[in-house]
Amino acid sequence: MRRIALLLGLSLVLSGGSACGEGDFDENTENGVSDLPYAWSVISFEPGEGAGFGSAAMPDVVLGPPDGRGVMSASLEVVSLGDGGEIVLGFGDREIVNEEGPDFVVFENPFWPQGDAEQVYAELGEVAVSKDGEEWHVFPCEFEPEDLPPYPGCAGWTPTLRYEAEEVVPLQLEVTGGDGFDLADVGVDRARYVRIRDVWGLGEAPSRGFDLDSVGLIHFQ
Ligand SMILES: [Ca+2]
Numbered sequence: 001m002r003r004i005a006l007l008l009g010l011s012l013v014l015s016g017g018s019a020c021g022e023g024d025f026d027e028n029t030e031n032g033v034s035d036l037p038y039a040w041s042v043i044s045f046e047p048g049e050g051a052g053f054g055s056a057a058m059p060d061v062v063l064g065p066p067d068g069r070g071v072m073s074a075s076l077e078v079v080s081l082g083d084g085g086e087i088v089l090g091f092g093d094r095e096i097v098n099e100e101g102p103d104f105v106v107f108e109n110p111f112w113p114q115g116d117a118e119q120v121y122a123e124l125g126e127v128a129v130s131k132d133g134e135e136w137h138v139f140p141c142e143f144e145p146e147d148l149p150p151y152p153g154c155a156g157w158t159p160t161l162r163y164e165a166e167e168v169v170p171l172q173l174e175v176t177g178g179d180g181f182d183l184a185d186v187g188v189d190r191a192r193y194v195r196i197r198d199v200w201g202l203g204e205a206p207s208r209g210f211d212l213d214s215v216g217l218i219h220f221q
């Protein structure tokens with residue numbers, strides 16, 4: 001997997017990663033995002049070392065539907081968080097609500113270079129939710145470097161599929177791909193914010209760590 005990481009890092013450099021930068025984004029900024037149930041705004045972004053890829057396209061690159069390429073290919077419409085980097089997303093007037101099963105979906109750009117799920121090129125992130133942006137409820141994401149998938153509780157290991165976002169409202173994991181999260185697992189009934197923090201820390205700059213594509217909602221009001 002390390003060899004693949006180096007190759008992917010090189011390809012990202014050659015395709016033109018942008019300079020690393022920290023941004024402040026107004027929660028209420030009009031950003032041209034459609035009314036589909038996806039991340040609406042970037043509340044905060046604190047890139048870690050080795051970030052930079054996609055930063056010039058912030059915040060739009062992580063808002064709205066993901067750019068799914070299926071299990072064999074990785075989207076480059078992402079922002080790399082860098083080692084330990086952290087991002088908080090808001091959903092406008094919408095709240096995520098707890099109903100049966102997963103309630104929201106985090107989309108990274110994992111893929112299966114050999115067509116084999118066990119050989120996934122994953123970069124994992126820890127996910128947390130909040131009602132107020134202050135008190136956070138963290139989904140435990142624990143793994144050893146040699147672990148093969150699945151990585152329950154973590155984001156960044158299930159490929160994003162190709163689908164028509166307008167036709168999949170609310171989202172369905174089996175159609176969209178991505179990693180699903182259930183508010184019941186952290187004991188909350190509602191949330192307005194999702195935080196993702198890189199816990200992978202590997203890869204070449206400027207694309208080190210978790211690469212966020214989008215966050216979409218299954219259960220919301
Ligand atoms: Ca990735």
Ligand SMILES: [Ca+2]
Pocket residue numbers: 097098099100101102103182183184
């Ligand atoms: Ca649920």
